[in-house]
Amino acid sequence: MPLVNIDNVHKYYGDNHVLKGIDLRIDAGEVVSIIGRSGSGKSTLLRCINGLETYSEGGIIVDQMEVTDDDSQIRKLSKSVGMVFQHFNLFPHLTVGQNITLAPKLVRKLSAEEAAETAREVLQKVGLQDKFDSFPGELSGGQQQRVAIARSLAMRPKVLLCDEITSALDPELVGEVLKVLETLATEGMTLILVTHEMNFARDIGDRVIFMHQGKVWESGEAKAVFANPQTPELQTFINAVL
Amino acid sequence: MDYNFQFSELWPYTNLIVDGLLWTIALTLITTILGCLLGTLGAAARAGRNKLLKHLVGAYVELIRNTPFIVQLFFIFFGLPSIGIKLTAWEAGLLAMVINLGAYSTEIIRAGIEATPKGQLEAARTLGLSRVQTFIRVVLPPALQTIYPALTSQCIIVMLGSAVLSQISVQELTFAANFIQSRNFLSFEVYLVVALLYLALAVLMRQLFKVVHYYAFPNLRARK
Numbered sequence: 001m002p003l004v005n006i007d008n009v010h011k012y013y014g015d016n017h018v019l020k021g022i023d024l025r026i027d028a029g030e031v032v033s034i035i036g037r038s039g040s041g042k043s044t045l046l047r048c049i050n051g052l053e054t055y056s057e058g059g060i061i062v063d064q065m066e067v068t069d070d071d072s073q074i075r076k077l078s079k080s081v082g083m084v085f086q087h088f089n090l091f092p093h094l095t096v097g098q099n100i101t102l103a104p105k106l107v108r109k110l111s112a113e114e115a116a117e118t119a120r121e122v123l124q125k126v127g128l129q130d131k132f133d134s135f136p137g138e139l140s141g142g143q144q145q146r147v148a149i150a151r152s153l154a155m156r157p158k159v160l161l162c163d164e165i166t167s168a169l170d171p172e173l174v175g176e177v178l179k180v181l182e183t184l185a186t187e188g189m190t191l192i193l194v195t196h197e198m199n200f201a202r203d204i205g206d207r208v209i210f211m212h213q214g215k216v217w218e219s220g221e222a223k224a225v226f227a228n229p230q231t232p233e234l235q236t237f238i239n240a241v242l
Numbered sequence: 243m244d245y246n247f248q249f250s251e252l253w254p255y256t257n258l259i260v261d262g263l264l265w266t267i268a269l270t271l272i273t274t275i276l277g278c279l280l281g282t283l284g285a286a287a288r289a290g291r292n293k294l295l296k297h298l299v300g301a302y303v304e305l306i307r308n309t310p311f312i313v314q315l316f317f318i319f320f321g322l323p324s325i326g327i328k329l330t331a332w333e334a335g336l337l338a339m340v341i342n343l344g345a346y347s348t349e350i351i352r353a354g355i356e357a358t359p360k361g362q363l364e365a366a367r368t369l370g371l372s373r374v375q376t377f378i379r380v381v382l383p384p385a386l387q388t389i390y391p392a393l394t395s396q397c398i399i400v401m402l403g404s405a406v407l408s409q410i411s412v413q414e415l416t417f418a419a420n421f422i423q424s425r426n427f428l429s430f431e432v433y434l435v436v437a438l439l440y441l442a443l444a445v446l447m448r449q450l451f452k453v454v455h456y457y458a459f460p461n462l463r464a465r466k
Binding site for chain 2: 074075079083085089090094102134152
């Protein structure tokens with residue numbers, strides 16, 4: 001059974017049909033990049049996977065849990081699905097350590113020591129072990145995003161959703177964040193990324209999903225998709241971004 | 243102008259003035275704490291999902307913000323006994339002040355809550371925090387940071403408003419002034435001194451709020 005099973009998902013914003021029957025199966029350990037123009041529905045699809053957006057038809061099952069907009073179901077899902085956002089969304093009034101330990105303590109019911117231990121471990125992973133007591137406002141964008149990744153990891157998710165996580169960063173800071181993702185990918189973390197980093201999608205990703213007009217327009221093994229686009233839409237897109 | 247200033251005539255009343263000042267400080271301190279607490283609960287209710295509660299709190303806020311404080315005070319002190327609720331002047335005054343600050347701070351804190359970026363809520367939701375946990379741990383602290391200056395001002399306004407309690411014989415600072423003035427008719431001297439004391443108290447309060455701010459919001463101190 002795949003870790004993420006998306007079955008014929010439709011979504012409407014009013015009359016606007018933004019997802020038109022998405023079918024997608026993602027296995028544990030896969031690194032899947034969702035690419036496409038803005039407005040193609042890729043972020044919406046990603047946000048449906050952890051219940052941040054509701055869908056109108058079809059079904060999504062993650063880690064054998066059905067995704068619904070029910071609050072208690074979303075709390076359950078939070079233990080399996082992590083998410084990193086474009087704008088980091090760190091809690092500004094909490095230190096890095098507090099940001100990371102908050103959910104493990106409140107949701108996973110870890111003791112303060114266990115949570116702090118976890119925090120140090122995930123901070124180590126993103127290379128920021130010395131920032132435990134810093135506030136987000138003291139960090140660069142790249143560092144903040146790495147903390148946000150660490151915060152997600154502390155919940156021990158089985159899949160990490162990344163919603164354009166390098167788009168808000170200064171160009172020179174993109175590399176350090178991608179490097180963290182690369183490490184996670186090598187360690188076998190399941191990653192689903194909406195991204196404009198085509199090189200990353202091609203070189204690190206296992207699979208690429210090209211979305212166009214609310215549909216999975218084309219998909220396949222990452223390098224092959226970039227080397228041999230089958231549709232003129234993907235061809236145009238690749239020419240525009242690469 | 244041939245008025246002969248007689249500030250020294252106030253000396254015999256020092257005790258009265260100090261007592262009044264202490265009453266004013268005590269009333270203000272208790273009101274600030276209870277009023278802000280009430281305001282936080284009110285703001286939470288207004289941001290919450292319970293429609294009935296939301297509208298009840300809305301009605302409370304509008305009722306208090308659109309009626310004179312002295313009328314609220316008189317209603318509590320003179321009106322409520324008619325339905326069997328008898329309060330001492332001190333209790334009635336404190337209650338009126340808390341209810342008053344509660345209404346204004348509800349609106350102020352609500353504004354801070356509404357300024358919460360959507361991303362903060364999404365992050366909290368994604369991490370699995372419940373609505374209550376999200377409110378207390380994620381929404382409220384930055385909201386209070388945002389509206390802190392407005393809340394400070396409101397608490398000072400309520401402190402100054404406590405002067406009205408003299409009308410139901412709560413022996414706070416203005417009551418003391420009225421009393422002294424009725425004895426020696428030195429209105430200029432008495433009210434000038436008392437006005438300066440209120441001014442000093444307001445300045446002191448503002449400083450005190452700054453100290454609290456410093457310790458309550460360490461993230462604002464830390465900047466690269």
